[in-house]
Amino acid sequence: MDSPKLILLFSGKRKSGKDFVTSIIQQRLGGSSVCAILRLSGPLKEQYAKEHGLDFRRLLDASGYKEKFREDMIRWGEEKRNADPGYFCRLIVRDVPQPVWIVSDARRGSDVEWFRCRYQLQTRTVRVQASEQSRRERGWVYTAGIDDAESECGLDQGVAFDWTISNDSDGPLLEEQLERVLRVVRTACSSDTGPQGVQHQ
């Protein structure tokens, strides 16, 4: 099994900026050779697209395309997860050689538990927070059955996040907040023993 130095599990509501923030962190760490961005929704969308004759690449982007199928993809993914909560987690961690892993879309307690159970010392949690107004400006429209369901609310309670990043244009500077996370990642990467004893700030 590959053994990463550090795993950052990101969660946050739709349009909070999870992809935006994780991509900056990857760049700051030196790009994709150092830091892999893993998406639980990747294999989910791929298999769902195959079974339903959809355009997989378009399901991955931030346009409105994926929104047309979101509710049904959630239902489909939940069937898989109910049978096997680690199903998508196992798929995304196969053959990942980079020392830093970012999981950009943890949504359920079972996602966090899976990583903590297997990578207890390496796993850290990061919440991306944005106001409803910011999310609306980025294209979010409240949708019953999605925004009030586990896919969006599963981690609203029950996890003490190691960091919470505020991603609003009128909030604290993003770069300064990210620097706190980056410091810990760099320390873990430069230490021979991995993240043991590395404290978040």
Ligand SMILES: Nc1ncnc2c1ncn2[C@@H]1O[C@H](COP(=O)(O)OP(=O)(O)O)[C@@H](O)[C@H]1O
């Ligand atoms: N701080 C920011 N500054 C500028 N644009 C942002 C910021 N955060 C998010 N966005 C934009 O908002 C949209 C939604 O962000 P995204 O990262 O896709 O959200 P999520 O992955 O949480 O659904 C994207 O087009 C993204 O580029």
Ligand SMILES: C[C@@](O)(CCOP(=O)(O)OP(=O)(O)O)CC(=O)O
């Ligand atoms: C069916 C999903 O995997 C779709 C997730 O798609 P994205 O991760 O692209 O969504 P946002 O970035 O939050 O907009 C959700 C799930 O419950 O598994």
